[in-house]
Amino acid sequence: MITIGIIVLTSLISVLAFSNATLFGKLLMSPYMVAHRRQAYRLLSHGLVHADWMHLLVNMFVLLSFGRAVEQYFSMLFGIRGLYYFLLLYITGLLFGALPSFIRHKDNVYYQSVGASGAIAGVLFASILIQPLAAIRFVFIPVDIPAFIFGILYLVYSAWMSKKGNDNIGHDAHFWGAVSGFVFTLLLKPSLMLSFFHNIAGFLSF
Numbered sequence: 001m002i003t004i005g006i007i008v009l010t011s012l013i014s015v016l017a018f019s020n021a022t023l024f025g026k027l028l029m030s031p032y033m034v035a036h037r038r039q040a041y042r043l044l045s046h047g048l049v050h051a052d053w054m055h056l057l058v059n060m061f062v063l064l065s066f067g068r069a070v071e072q073y074f075s076m077l078f079g080i081r082g083l084y085y086f087l088l089l090y091i092t093g094l095l096f097g098a099l100p101s102f103i104r105h106k107d108n109v110y111y112q113s114v115g116a117s118g119a120i121a122g123v124l125f126a127s128i129l130i131q132p133l134a135a136i137r138f139v140f141i142p143v144d145i146p147a148f149i150f151g152i153l154y155l156v157y158s159a160w161m162s163k164k165g166n167d168n169i170g171h172d173a174h175f176w177g178a179v180s181g182f183v184f185t186l187l188l189k190p191s192l193m194l195s196f197f198h199n200i201a202g203f204l205s206f
Helices: 002-018 021-027 031-037 042-048 053-078 081-105 117-130 147-164 171-188 192-204
Strands: 135-137 144-146
Touching (some): 002 042, 021 042, 031 042, 031 081, 042 081, 053 081, 053 117, 053 171, 081 171, 117 147, 117 192, 135 147, 144 147, 147 171, 171 192
16 A cells, blocks of 8 residues: 555656656755755655656566565554554665765765665565565576575675766665665564574575
8 A cells, every 4th residue: 555655656756757857856865955955855855756767667666566565564563553664664765775875975066866766675675574585586687586695685786886886876775775674674573583594594404
């Protein structure tokens, strides 16, 4: 329910912003504007706009693929509060995903970023904590791999690419959004850590 609502809202605003430069400019992440013009809303609003159709479609596909399962799990555990927790998970991923670029570029008037990647990474890693052995197929690896292995590869790749810094992708947002989603879900249900390592140990014992 929340997942579909986020997808609809994000898609609608992103599509509108594709042809409306003013709207796009008001919503994108600009650390300079946050720090010097008190536009803190940009720490969240940047997740409502995307660079192009491919950026939007990939993010919404990943959110649809993992968001519904995490949302259902939260609802099963916490009842109606689970919907609130899922929304908070998403918002936390957006915020923590944006903070590193804010700190690094707060005095750079030219730095800008868009997209919900941090939030979606948070949802993805919540699902990895919940089901570490679930099968995930990575775009460059044409076979299913366990979710926890995918998670390790994802974090290593994001950290490596963030240090290189030679493309226009917000790898910091991917990394810290993922970490925030894992930690947030663990704080909601600490016993997940035991089951997480138990499942991995069982997998590695074969």
